[in-house]
Amino acid sequence: MAAPAAAARRLLRPSSSVSVSNTSRLLSTASPPPHRSPYTNSPVAFDWSDDDADNPTIPPPPSPAKNPELPPPYDPFSKKPALSEPSDPTNLQEIFHRMRTEGLTDYAIKMFDGLSKDGLTHEALALFAVIKDKGTMPDVVAHTAVLEAYVNAGPAHWRDAVRTYDRMLANGVKPNAYTLAVLARGLAASDRFSEAGRYLVDMLDRGMRPNVATYLAVFEAYVRMEKVEEGQLLLETMKGKGFMPDEEAVRRGMVKRGHVFRGVMNLLFGK
Numbered sequence: 001m002a003a004p005a006a007a008a009r010r011l012l013r014p015s016s017s018v019s020v021s022n023t024s025r026l027l028s029t030a031s032p033p034p035h036r037s038p039y040t041n042s043p044v045a046f047d048w049s050d051d052d053a054d055n056p057t058i059p060p061p062p063s064p065a066k067n068p069e070l071p072p073p074y075d076p077f078s079k080k081p082a083l084s085e086p087s088d089p090t091n092l093q094e095i096f097h098r099m100r101t102e103g104l105t106d107y108a109i110k111m112f113d114g115l116s117k118d119g120l121t122h123e124a125l126a127l128f129a130v131i132k133d134k135g136t137m138p139d140v141v142a143h144t145a146v147l148e149a150y151v152n153a154g155p156a157h158w159r160d161a162v163r164t165y166d167r168m169l170a171n172g173v174k175p176n177a178y179t180l181a182v183l184a185r186g187l188a189a190s191d192r193f194s195e196a197g198r199y200l201v202d203m204l205d206r207g208m209r210p211n212v213a214t215y216l217a218v219f220e221a222y223v224r225m226e227k228v229e230e231g232q233l234l235l236e237t238m239k240g241k242g243f244m245p246d247e248e249a250v251r252r253g254m255v256k257r258g259h260v261f262r263g264v265m266n267l268l269f270g271k
Contacts (some may be wrong), residue, residue: 053181089152099145104137107145114178118211123176143168144179151186158190177203181214193221204241210248216264220254222264231267245269 077137086095099107109133115124126169130138143164150161165183168175180203187196203210215238222231235245245268254261 042161047206065089067187068110070132086152089149090154092149092157094151095149096146099149102144104141107148108137110139111141111144111146111176111178115176116122118177122175127176137169139168139173140176140179143173144175147179148182148186151182151189155190158187158192158195161186175206177210178210179209180206184210184214188221191221191225193218193227194230196221197231200234201237201241204238204243206249209243212246212253215243215245216250219264220260220265223260223267228263228267235268 021269037043050228064143086098088094105133108128112124112128115121115127127138130136149162149169150157150164161183165175165179168179184196184199184203200210200215200218202216219231221233222228223236247269250264250268254264
């Protein structure tokens, strides 16, 4: 445990100029490349002006600051959140402005933290080895940061989150377990239970195992929206791919006891 933690501290000391310049490029409008490695940056566009008319547009932020304030080195033993949440998650203009001017180091740390907590330490360290050894911010970090901003902004932006994911795949960038967990939980929170369930299946198809917080959020949405039969079909599909829910973990994960709790327990375990 000590060796990975020490490696994490070394890997997660940020390099500001690389992070900021690459982020500015990632959030600018450009034509997507035909194919790129999932571990390198590409001039990906997050402006869907040619998509649905109801898609909100975010005015381009000013040029990146020359000397942005850096976050402190990551402490894997700290109980504080890896990234402080924005005071107003619906203010996408300000959030994207901060991404461009301050870079994505904080978001990379948050991804590392999430992967590590799910036991994916090797994948987490490999992610940051790219940052330190190649001096680039992996595209998966940038796409996931934008995707997460959209799902946190509320139900009105769920389509933007899905578009971000689709654009990510179109540009040859492979999602990791953290990316798909953020998307599934965000859609479930917006009551888009069907879409959220689809990404649980996507995780399994990619050889990933959704953590209890992720699949619990999705099945809670099915119960909350009174779509239990559809939830049962999803569960059967997932079981056919090797998934089995953990009853003890589900009980620990559900704080509130009431209609939803009973409905989820009945759906998942027949109790």
